């Protein structure tokens with residue numbers, strides 16, 4: 001006969017509770033709030049990697065309970081983009097989230113998030129203009145819509161996002177402030193592979209050869225950031241990044257730009273803290289990356 005102790009599943013291997021409806025999510029979060037616990041939300045589109053898990057671990061430090069959402073949000077994809085082939089692995093995501101200390105997975109269906117007759121849109125200006133806003137014009141409206149819904153559904157005290165999507169982080173801070181949503185928005189520095197490539201679910205689209213070439217984007221940005229931090233004028237430095245990234249085998253380059261780190265307005269020189277941001281295609285993968293430019297110093301981002 002198996003003893004109870006031997007049969008007990010270790011806590012780290014317990015399946016993560018999952019909710020799929022707004023009502024079930026609210027019931028759990030409200031009960032935590034009634035107990036006086038604070039709640040952190042980590043929104044994701046799944047296919048989780050160590051970058052996402054770093055967000056969960058940070059959320060654990062910031063709040064008593066952590067909810068992660070996994071939802072591939074159709075409203076931020078244009079019809080020609082990769083919504084259908086975006087990697088999905090809920091079982092694997094659930095195991096990884098549990099091991100990182102997440103308390104609850106929220107994985108709504110598309111129909112639960114966007115019921116029949118859904119007719120509302122959100123438009124963000126300011127930091128949403130230019131950069132990815134130009135090349136993926138539907139993206140930030142879709143992000144603002146789904147993240148606003150997630151904030152209203154989960155009512156978190158704090159939400160954690162990655163600086164890998166730096167423009168997205170600035171857009172979320174903007175609309176949360178503009179719409180008086182009572183949530184603290186925390187950013188976490190980009191988690192990278194050993195060779196500098198920013199971790200991203202879309203790295204799965206890279207062939208072995210493309211994967212070997214891809215880190216050149218980050219190397220070119222870091223070298224450029226050093227020159228810009230030393231006071232160089234942006235135009236020539238950005239052109240050198242484009243040339244280097246093309247030579248590494250990137251196909252089309254969507255943008256390489258220097259922006260103010262706070263407002264994301266274009267700047268021609270880093271006189272205040274700035275951000276160097278780029279998006280470029282390696283095969284079927286659109287890779288984005290960004291690094292800080294601190295006048296007089298360089299901090300790898």
Ligand SMILES: Nc1ncnc2c1ncn2[C@@H]1O[C@H](COP(=O)(O)OP(=O)(O)OP(=O)(O)O)[C@@H](O)[C@H]1O
Nearest residue numbers: 044045046051161162164165190191199200201202
């Ligand atoms: N390498 C990373 N370091 C830190 N945060 C990250 C990293 N990759 C993603 N994140 C953050 O995880 C959250 C969810 O992002 P998402 O699920 O889109 O992952 P992703 O890997 O960025 O996928 P994609 O390939 O679609 O861009 C976002 O806040 C995003 O900024």
Ligand SMILES: CC(C)(CO)[C@@H](O)C(=O)[O-]
Nearest residue numbers: 043044045073143146165
């Ligand atoms: C914030 C987000 C989860 C909204 O769908 C998505 O844009 C992402 O994964 O970065």
Ligand code: BAL
Nearest residue numbers: 045076077139165168
């Ligand atoms: N990772 C940010 C969301 C997107 O690329 O659609």
